[in-house]
Amino acid sequence: MIYLDNSATTHPFSGVLDTFRQTSERYFANPSSIHPLGGEAERLLEASRERVSSILGGQEGRVIFTSGGTESNNLAIKGTAFMHMSRGKHLITTRVEHPSVLETFESLESFGFEITYVDVDEYGHVAPADVHASIREDTILVSIMSVNNEIGSIQPLKEIGDILRSYPKIYFHVDHVQGQGKIDLSLQEAGVDLCSVSGHKIHGLKGTGVLYKKDNVRLFPLNHGGGQEQGIRAGTENLPGIVAFTKALRMIDEEKLRKKSELMELHDHLYDSLEELNGVVVNSPKHGAFHIINFSMPGYKPEAIIHALAKREVYISTKSACSSKEPDRSAVLEACRAKEEIATSALRISLSYETTKEELDTFLEILKEVRDSLVQISEV
Structure with missing residues (x-):
């Protein structure tokens, strides 16, 4: 067999599968439980959070564990739109984003949001000047992927981030699902406020992923309930999946090196x-x-x-x-x-x-x- 469809999904590392099984067996308690077993699970959860944040280079923020890239993109975009709609309802993206981004923006149009879809060149690259020209007084979010999932074009994120530094009230979201473990991206240097990563694209497990969020970023929760994940993503945490994701993130960086x-x-x-x-x-x-x-x-x-x-x-x-x-x-x-x-x-x-x-x-x-x-x- 010759498998050349790794942008759709990857074969899980054996070490990731072992980690998932071992964590499922030993740390089965609910991290929200107040008994010792729950406390042990919670400590592992927070250790994984800190490890992931460190690997991603998020020195000014933390990560929210999600079910993958689609949820992370939806949470970043809808969470920003609904939390900050009182000060603006204008959003910016490109015409070559993943469907989980484009369809999320399209859904927001029904709530009265205005979307600017920036054009790209023949190889799918967006010009930072075009992003700059699209900014309005009521702009609250710019969302641009790092690597295009169909043709592999790499967007000039640092240049766009440099422009957005002059607009501190505009959040900068990056869909990094296809870029993680493949291209270099410094969240700090690019001024990224929100970043989506998926587990099964980096030899992890389906149903795992993260949304990196700067500490000063406020999001409207899409899930309400028990207040997990900093009150932004309610629901009992998938601890085995989270630990396995952390393992995959470390291993893909080692492979890249x-x-x-x-x-x-x-x-x-x-x-x-x-x-x-x-x-x-x-x-x-x-x-x-x-x-x-x-x-x-x-x-x-x-x-x-x-x-x-x-x-x-x-x-x-x-x-x-x-x-x-x-x-x-x-x-x-x-x-x-x-x-x-x-x-x-x-x-x-x-x-x-x-x-x-x-x-x-x-x-x-x-x-x-x-x-x-x-x-x-x-x-x-």
């Missing part, structure tokens, strides 16, 4: 090889995130390519599930002003630190065979 240059070489090898293939158009920027490469094969249905590869136990992905009634268009590529034939035939390869050159070379050979066989079928 040891294997980053190797993965960059694999990215460049794959990128150059795809550019040389007949019938292939590479959509990702050459110097984007080194684990994502998006390409199109005009004239072929993406789902046909994916199913043909899967029969050979090679797994990549596309933007979404196929539809028999309408073409599968990539909203990200459309925002990059790609031609329709490019936007409707896009495929995504996403690597991990476990990917090997042999796997990529095998994938390239199989892709050629699939391309030729599908052409032959179409000509029959």
